[in-house]
Amino acid sequence: MDRRVRIFGIPQAGKTVYLSVLFGEIDRYGFENYILDMRDHADSMDYLSMVLEDLVLQGSTFSTPERQFKELNMKLSYQEDGKVKTAALISTYDLSGEDINIIFDARFHSQIRKSIIPPEFKESQKKIMNMLYTGDCFILLVDPNPIGSTFDDQDTMFTIILRIIKKNKGKRKSQKDKRYGIVEGIKIAFCISKSDLIDIPDAREFVEQKMPFTYKYLEINFKNNFKCIPISSLGYNAETRQYPMKENIRPINVLEPLRFFLDK
């Protein structure tokens, strides 16, 4: 089963908050028969716990320091026949400010401009590409209220990500064939984060309208093997439309993407 889940999204989309809340939810209340196994990821455990503590105790979100690249991993395991088996390895990266834009900016992906990627990003870019190549389930986190960027930016970034996945996993007649066909065996969860901030009557319609290129690309190339899920890591507050403070964090739908990925 061993799913390799990767989370992607623009800065401030809520990747770290989502992963921290997911970590907290599974750690505290469990998830089906799976156990959160941070044996090989003690650093991530420290980091996620501290972010979560910040959220719960101070009601504030932690913003990642500039020029910092942190890979975060979380493993779901279970015991069977005297062995510890991995159900899913969930990974993401923590990058600050505009760093992620520089790495994913469309112009840097043309052959001509590849050389102008700042040297400090090359290592990070390598790691991000590796995540894309090795993943088989993807959570694309859409920010419905992007600050400092637009829906078009997100549309561009996700289309690039999907193109990379297609180029890596798409069917080809032979090694030499340059035409990549439909991608099979890859699951994409299109998650609209912070869904407490705006009204989203239909998540699929929302993605279709706001990110038309990504949506069409998914429909054509990923055989409809994707799902649009509105989530809220911190919880819905219909009256104030504000972030809940302190202990009032009540995540909504955060486990749905995992259910979709682990569903046989």
Add this chain to the structure above:
Amino acid sequence: MNNKVGLFGTTSSGKTVYLVVLYEYLNKLKAELVLDFKNEEDSEAYLSGIAQDLYEKKVLPEMTDRRSIRKVAFNLSRQVKNTVETVFRMETYDFGGDTLLDIFAPNLDLSNNQIVEIPNENIPDENKPSEFINMKKTINSLIEESSSFMFMVDPNPIGRHKQDRFLAAILNQIIDTNQKKNRLKSNSVIENVSIAFVLTKSDLYYNNQHTERELNKLIPQSWKRAKKLYFVKDRVKSFYITSLGYNTKNETAEDGSKYAIVPDIIQPENIDEPLKWFKKQFADYRNRR
């Protein structure tokens, strides 16, 4: 499976008080098993000194000095056909201050948007203070030599995550050591190790038996990883104890935490339960072989 029990817990989790109360309890117990301090005279002097303070002066042991280390060990033995047979051996180390946490669970400081880890296990050993390396070696050898472990869980720890992180790190060391020793793959379940999770100070917080639920809350990572993943389910068990007794009165400190006032009559409860369970585990293992 040898009969050595390694005792671990964060600072102030009640390891020393437990050992002292156990020392008094086993000394008074008119049973076949006798406390045996042969070659461990230092431990006897240490425990009896603290026992005097606790039972006569009604004073709890002070926190051990930072970066100091003291081995505390004793055997429980019996006479069989003119020979002395050790039924089991309890061994632990008393470390000062936050030293154990420093070694196994680095502190993480996210204030000022900076991540500071002091010290991190990823830092090469040569960059760490030399006494840390020696202490870590000592702990690692205790883990290597023990087949059973007692984890003391403090219901009122300084930080929930710190305690969980510390016990999870010790647990990792136990898993790694045993997989290596038995030439097992890294995803193999360890069969011949027993772990007792002992919820201490139940006089302060608990008088019921929802121990597993509390462990789920206090140390989810360590408890679930041991009980449901890397060890045989029946070889991991939870216990709750009170070393001072349920008649202990509590005071609340300025920070809201509770602390105990040593009662006139110390009436420990359940302190021998983990030992009985270990004894059964050793016997089961011998019978299976």
